[in-house]
Amino acid sequence: MTAITEFVRYEAQGTVGVVTVNNPPVNALSQGVREGIKGGIEAGMADASVTSIVLACDGRTFIAGADITEFGKPPTEPGLHEVIGTIESSNKPVVAAIHGTALGGGLETALGCHYRVAVASAKVGLPEVKLGLLPGAGGTQRLPRVVGVPMALTMIAGGAPIGAKKALEVGLVDEIVDGDLTEGAIEFAKKVVAEGRPLVKISDQNEKLEDARKNPSLFADFRKSIARKSRNFEAPENCIKAVEGAVNLPFDEGLKRERELFMELMQGEQSGAQQYFFFAERLANKIPDVPKDTPLLDINTAGIIGAGTMGGGIAMNFLQAGIPVTIVETKQEFLDKGMDIIKSNYAATVSKGRMSQDAMDKCMSLLTGSINLEDLSDVDIVIEAIFENMDVKKDIFGKLDKICKQGAILATNTSTLDIDEIGEATTRPEYVIGLHFFSPANVMKLLEEVRTKKTSATVMATCMALAKRIGKIPAMVGVCEGFVGNRILAQRGEQANKLILEGAKLEDVDRVLFDFGLPMGPFAMSDLAGNDVGWRIRQGKGVTSPVADAICELGRFGQKTGDGYYHYEKGNRTPQPDPIVEDIIINAARDAGINRRQVSDEEILKRCVYPMINEAAKILEEGIASRASDIDVIWVYGYGWPVYRGGPMRYADHIGLDNIYNDMLKFKEEFGDEWTPAPLLEKLAKEGKGFKDL
Known part of the structure; x- marks a missing residue:
């Protein structure tokens, strides 16, 4: 055995030379790995005792991609193109042995090999588009030559990996290996030599390009098929151009x-x-004052209180993770309805081919319904998901305190209420935490976890780990009204409502924010969620909003009633401007003594976004969020902020905090003290810094 570099070794096993990469945890293509692969292949070519070469990896995966820490730094030799060129020009067949994931540069390296074998559990893909890039080491040129242009477009412009079975079907993998992968790859390499198979250089293969050459509309059709999903993204278009x-x-x-x-x-x-967001998402998993080695509680069973939309959606997350759930309602009819909705949601997924009937049956077998809180006595975690009423929630937590076993986590899905106060209704506030799921809870990825002043490190660490287990992206925050996401959202909503009174059309406000990259504007979003939700909250707080209240008083609750801020034709969710609403706005402006005017798109955007950034600065000052990047994770995954803008804090840094600060001072002169910049924003702006410098 010969060590080529620190990360790569070469060893002749009979007539097969084996080049093995060992760069934990994911065998990323660092400079040392690239140099080692090149040297290992050259060693195999020079070794007269071997007739073929296998490229394999130790650990849990094949090469899982480029070393992202090298991005933005001066290139180091050898480059990946050179490495792949060395592999492809080998005068002895080179076989890639794939397990785990061969992604990005890893798959491009495998495409440089003459043959590829994989274990059945392996996955392969080119996910660079998710980092705003395209495969840069020949992936866009070699993959279409192997799998054909339509499949290559889907994989490159979409970025999703495919499994080994699919890879074998489309010709990307030559054989699936049962048993030991390296031994199987060695046997395959021997077979290639024994049968006199050719050295298959993908760069010389053109047959699978011919259909696309004869069908010039193929690319236009593909662009149309991804237009909605790829809206405003630059990378998918460049991926298509490269293919x-x-x-x-x-x-x-x-x-x-x-x-x-x-x-x-x-x-x-x-x-x-x-790329910034790639790291932000991973950093959000870490809680600064919770040690990495904090012991975790075992979560093997869960209880949900409330079988409504939120409760049912939350239950589905646990069921799909294989965690048994007991869901509790106050009346049998409510329970039956909730259980039926869960079942119908799964059935719809099965009908679309996104879930097998067996998987659905397994999920439903893990679900138990009850109308007795006492049936939660032995679960490991309880999540309360009822309507927003502090007295009712405190009453429930007081009962749970007596019913649930010691060591059980007591969580609330509240989006507005003081969880410190809820925790004090128990004798174990250290076990109380907020788990704020976003609707629909079985679809939305964000889980805003809310620590109280007394939540223990073990409970926090357990819930962060649990989030990943049930397929969520967690971010830990502190207690305040609206927590992080909704507190910031409230600022945008307030300005949007002022803008329409001052003269902006509500459809223009929605359009500007949609064009900015958000899934929808504030008024269309309110119609989708149900205008009555905000109305009830305002009534509970004794707060009024002239336009929103007037709309609700007419029973215009949004899409579910066919009318809200917009009118909706039956069976059509396309919002249509409604003269009735325009009259409500004009009358409200007149009653408030507001002289309406033309409002530019630029003003709409700044007045909706800058207060969000300013409020986020206050949240950081107060320690409600640990990091600016956590706020970005919350807004991308919870509210659809376009990831190509990185999140509101990254966007603020991009346009410059000094520019935001100066514009806010101008708005303050025009509109009053509500536009006073947060002290942290002012400090960073005057120092020429950004949120990234915190």
């Missing part, structure tokens, strides 16, 4: 085109924002 290069240019020219398009993205803001 077009594979079809229309010689291989070497296609590589040059790929490089041009890659650098265009690498030097752009979107890629920088998406």
Whole structure:
């Protein structure tokens, strides 16, 4: 055995030379790995005792991608193109042995090999588009030559990996290995030599490009098919252009085109924002004052109080993770209705082919309904998901305190109420935490976890781990009204309502924010969620909103009633401006003594977004959020902030806190003290810093 570099070794096993990468945890393509692979392949070519070479990896995965920590740094030799060129030009067949995930540069390296074998559980893909990039080491040129252009477009512009079975079906993998992968790859390599198979250089293969060359509308059709999902993203379009290069240019020219398009993205803001968010999402898993080795509680069973929309959705997350759930309602009829909705939701998923009937049956077998709180006596975690009423919630938590076993976590899904106060209704406030799921709870990825002043480190660490187990992206925050997400959202809503009184059309407010990249504007979003939800909250607080209240008083609760801020035709969710609402707005403005005027798109955007950033600065000052990047994670996953802008804090840094600060001072002169910049925003702006510098 020969150590080529610290991360790669070479060993002759009979007539097969084995190059093995060992760069934990994911065998990323660092400089040392690249150098080692190149040297290992060269060692195999020079070894007269071997007739073929296997490229394999130790640990839990094949090469899972590039070393992202090298992004933005001066390139180091050898580059990945050179490494792949060395593999492909080998005069002995090279077989990639794939387990775990072969992603990005890992799959591109495997595509440089003459053959590929994999274990059945392996996955392969080119996910660079999710970082605002495209595969930059020949992936856009080689993959279409192996799997055909339609499949390559889907994999490259979509970024989702495929399993080994699918990879075998489309020709990306030559054989699935049962048993020991390296031994299987060695046997396959021997078979290649024994049968005299050719050295398959993908760069020389053009057969699978011919259909696309004869069908020029293929690319236009694909662009249409992803238009909605890829709206405003730059990377998918460059991915498509690169594959077009594979079809229309010689291989070497296609590589040059790929490089041009890659650098265009690498030097752009979107890629920088998406790479920033990649790290922000992972950082959100860490709670600064909770040690990494904090012991966790075992969560093997769960209880949900409330079988309504939220309770049912929350239950589905646990069921799909294989965790038995007992769901409790006050009346049998409410329970039956909730259980039926869960079942019908699963059935709809099965009908769309996104879930097997067996999987649905397994989930439903883990679900138990009850109308007795006492049936939660032995569960490991209880999540209360009833309507927003402090007295009722405190009463329930007082009862849970007596019913639930010691060590059980008592969680609330409240989105507005003081969880410190809820915790004090028990004798174990250290076991009380907020788990704020977003609606629909079985779909939305964010889980805003809310620590009280007394929540224990063990409970926090357990809930962060649990979030990942049930497929959620967690972010830990502190207690305040609205927590982080809704507190910031309230600022946008307040300005949006002022803008329509001052003269902006509500459809223009929605359009500006939609064009900015959000899924919908504030008024369309309110119609979707139900205007009566906010109305009840305002009534509980004794707060009024002239336009919103007037709309609700007419029974215009949004899409569910066919009328809200907009009118909706039956069976059609497209919002239509309604003269009735325009009259309500004009009358409310007149009653308030407001002289209406033209409002520009630029003002709409600044007045909706800058108060959000300012409120986020206050949240950071108060310690409600640990990091600016946590706020970005909350807004991308909870509210659909466009990831290519990185989140509101990253966006603020991009446009410059000094620019925001100066604009806010101008708005303060015009509109009053509500536009006073937060002290932290003022401090950073005057120091020429950003939220990234905290």
